[in-house]
Amino acid sequence: MTSISPTLASMADTALHVGSAPAWVLAIPLLPMLAVVLNTFSAIFRVKTKLPAWITIACLAGSFLATAFAFMTLSGQTNVATGWKWFDLSWGAGQGQQFIADFGFYIDNLTLLWMLFVTGLATLIAVYASEYMEHDVGKGYTRFFVAFGLFVFSMTCLVMGDNMLMLYLGWEGVGLCSYLLIGYFYKKPAAVAAAKKAFIVNRIGDLGLAIGVMLTFVHFGTLEYAQLFQSEQLAGYIAAVLEGRAGDVPLMAQLIAVFLMIGAFGKSAQFPLYVWLPDAMEGPTPVSALIHAATMVTAGVYLIARMLPVFLLSEWALPVVAWVGTFTALLAATIGMAQFDIKRIMAYSTVSQLGYMFAGIAMLSSVGGVYHVVTHAFFKALLFLCCGAVMHGFAGQLDLRKLSGLWHMKGWRVVSVGMLVGCLNLAGVPFTAGFFSKDMIIAEAFVTPGYGYSLLGWTLLFTAGLTAYYTFRVFFRVFTGPVQYEPGDEHHGEDDHSHDHAQDDAHGHDGHSHEDHAHGHDHFHPHPPRFAINFVLATLSVLAVLAAGLYFVSPEKHGWVGDMLEESTAHNLYTADHSAAAMFLIDGDAHAAHDTHADAAHGEHAAHGSILGFNPHEVMYYISAIFGLTGIGLAAYLHGPRGMVSGFLGNRVEAGKCRMDAVAKAFDPIPRWAENKWYVDEFYHFLFVRPLWVVSYIFQTIDKLLVDGLVNLFGYLPRLLGRGAQPGQSGVLHGYALSMAGGVGVILFIVVLVTL
């Protein structure tokens, strides 16, 4: 055991005090479960109304209110509420060793923060879905809301679970719901394949998570957060790291973070496990908004924030996360730039933004990472829901070359404004929420010392420019310019509507079917969203704008999120000064450690890093604003309509043609490769799926010929030897029974004979 150091002693007074939460907090997870149960009954009684939606909305709203009440009464404390015992086993001398995991909930500020936006957004999106899914009332409607409720329940288990197995339960539970909802249009092969892919790719990450959980258990003898974060052993390791004796931390303890990281990469769609998320857009749009943009995919960020003390034990886990996050951000942005399906653009943008969050949290700006989670949850949900409204109104049309000028169409103003708000946020236009949260992350890259972090900082800035470009590419193409549209091929309300999809993948991105679809839709009238959808879009727009205000709440702690995280594992005593902690991690310099740690107590950043000689935190606003606005300007020039900004920026006069076409031609193969996602899927297929399939066939052949063949040979030998004993192989049952009894008798007889 590592000796307790002075640093550790000074931590003692801030140690974790875990109380027990009042029983009503169980309503937060149980209300969504109630919705699932009630909706199951709706399914059994074949309800053919919108009842399932109302049940879900009511339960989720209740859950949100309970969360809000918990936020008001319990924030700043750490409490545990136990439902019942789940895993319970003890052994060893005096039953000293235990394997315990309760079905219990751990409520601290990190939890509350996450639950607030999860339950809040879930409620809003349920309202949206009540209208969006109305074509399926009496068909898939109930199924949709059962899975929806189950998802929120699983998410509460993931975020609120008081031990790592509960986290795992939620982790796989949200995976299941994701599977069920991606595959909602289950007659469509693309949807089925996407659902399967999502589950399996996630399972690869889940294995990493499982190994991380097992390592944690073996090392610390507990799975419960309360015990883990109070464990002297963990404190000892942390102290060792802080004192520059990182080598004293056993390798196996360092590996915990590495395996947890793999789990986080799977769920949060980071390279190399990101490939499932864009395909997941086969699901209904509310699902994309809630699960694949706002909540589930941020679970990886939650995991790292929750387990940050454990991540600090490893010298390379966090740097790897930072590099992977940045690389993913860049890679996904390049793919997003070349897509034509607006939902897929948003999907790649989600992957890209998740990369920012990972980079942020890995650069020990847990506040920046988590703040970006919150702002992103609002504006990305908003963007998806706007895309969904478009898709809903134009019979499934998502190709930005076939839609134009929605801003000018009657009934589409709320959608257009919502889209604009979302795009401004995503592009990081100054004074939006997305601007502040992204800046916190990028600035940290220049402050935190690490392996090539300033390079990562510049990459993230460049990516921010790309983000602004592809975001406004969508906005300028779809919402501005001449009013032109072509409907998709969805025939809502007809029984075989998903059957048609099966044949031609109109959600594809080739766009060569321009003419093919023109006929047959002569009498198409887009139907603009009605009250429920507009209400949700308006509310989300307001929230997305207001999220910027969180930055100005308690500025001395980097905003409201910083204030919240201060009382949680994501920003606890170990990381009181994250940059200093990083210094110790990377340099392992004991002296510097003590000195800067003292400084850090005052919340001062020593001049660890700079950007072009300036303090990054001060100039980042301007630099990132420049990158963002350049991106928007580029989008306006290449995709903007003629007449916009005194007629000199864009020149687009019809939906399908713009300046970008020429640019794309000039760079020819590159945009095409980007559109084909750099062939990563094909590469994986070639490298992993095919070989595994071949190996499986080989195994099957081996099983048949070799393993079973040997057995048959053995079975055949006696037959060869005993041709004379042919009647013995009669196949008649009593023959076997008799010979068996005889055999037993003979063996017993021999045994007895030998012994007497």
Added chain:
Amino acid sequence: MVLLLLIVIPLICAGLIVFNPREQAKYIAAGGSLVSVVFGVVALAAFNWSQGGMDQLTFTTPWVPALGLNFDIGADAVSLLLIALTILLGPICVIGSFTAVVENQKTFYAWLLILQSAMVGVFCARDLVLFYICFEFTLIPMYILIAMFGSSNRRKASTKFFLYTFTGSVIALAGFAYVAWQHSVFTGEWSFNMAALGETARALNASQQAWVLLALMAGFAVKVPLFPVHTWLPLAHTEAPTAGSVILAGVLLKLGTYGVYKFALPFAPAAVLDYAPFMAVLAIIGIVYAGLICWVQTDIKKLVAYSSVSHLGFCMLGLFAVNSVGVTGSVLYMISHGFSTGALFLMIGMMYERYHTRSMKEVSGLGSKMPVWSTFMVFFVMASVGLPGLNGFVSEIMCLFGTFQSGPWTGQAGVTPGATFGMLGPVFAAFAGTGMIVAAIYLLYMTGKIVWGPTREPDDHHAHEVLPTDLSAREIGVLLPLAAGCLVFGLYPAPLMKAVEAPVNDTVAYVQSLNTGDTGRVMVWTAAHEDDHGSDHNADHGDTHTDEHAQDEHSEDHSGEGH
């Protein structure tokens, strides 16, 4: 006494079936199995769950006194839970076969009930000969069920099933006989009491134990089945009637793992420890190899059959982790697998009754055709995949945890409070864990084909005369208890863990007490002892006694150090 009733009631009902008209056979069988369930509940209620040892609900009567044979039954928590599983599956199999079996109903139901008696007998036997007789006797009803009621290739399947498992069992019998003989040598009198024989077996030296283990494993590994002696299973499963498959997967395979738990671990702890890595490697090969084979099947029944091989690899792995978490996980796996895989076989049977094919090439996309069936299918597939909140996860993750804990950590026991003594470790767990991914691949592949996607039905498909398109109330009634079981098992397994804690800890203690407290390499210790006594397992009377003393001394030396 109640255990005796559980054996006798099905036998009586089988008799009734023989002497009553054909039409009543299925109702008698259903009634009899439901009465068994009632008595099963009585047994569960009467049981004291906090107690270890196989000495509750006992019934003993002399059988062949000259040979020390007794008809001696009793139960500990593990056996009682397996008995409960057996009798729960009883009515499910009977009622699930109402429309599937139309010919020779009397034969079918009578043998099904006899099979149930034999299986209960295996789990509650306290006498080795009784155990072995019941163990072997299960083959006959199963053989008949496959041979008479199976599908096209049933003759080959049943013969192979019978001969394969029978051959293995005979070798196991030799192992038992050897232990019994040693016992008579030690004590001067014959006894087949399992507890007494266990003590004798543990007193044998390491190389003798190794032979005993080898013999026992020859019998039990075939039954489990462990790679590479698994090839009878896919064939038997595929050809068996639905009820046969359910029983086969649900209970008969567990006879193998139960045998390992009940005999291999307590009889030959030193050998188990020595050979644990070897067995674990076989289990892991089974997990991945069989899992991948599942993926390329087109016959869904064969797919699920191979998945049993893969799943029971986890079960074996947990047993050879020889620590509390692993063995508890393994025991829970025996029960949990009976629920989810049994249910999958029922589901496939229901589909087969309607479409007369099991090929995924001929039937697919039943989601819109049979929504209720599809819902259950997805549910049980998820249980089988090991989704947390359902039964499969609880047992699977515990087997993995046990494997993970068991091993090289021991050297630094003070540093890692979650570690235990054992021969496996993180590498084993990581490789076995890939089975989770493989399971997702093949089971979702199957679901994607058979439930989702565009509907396809065989060309010559005719509507079933009796059955509706989707599930009938009877079929739903058969599935509901299993679904409820999966859910309760997954969400609230703690009582089960507490229930088996005492017996499992007793069993585990036999191995854990071998912990010499040094680097955990028990091999060093066994090697030393082999030098003392040589590897001659035909040691004479006196020599074996020396062994026993040496062993006793050893356990005294280190009894304080085990944990």
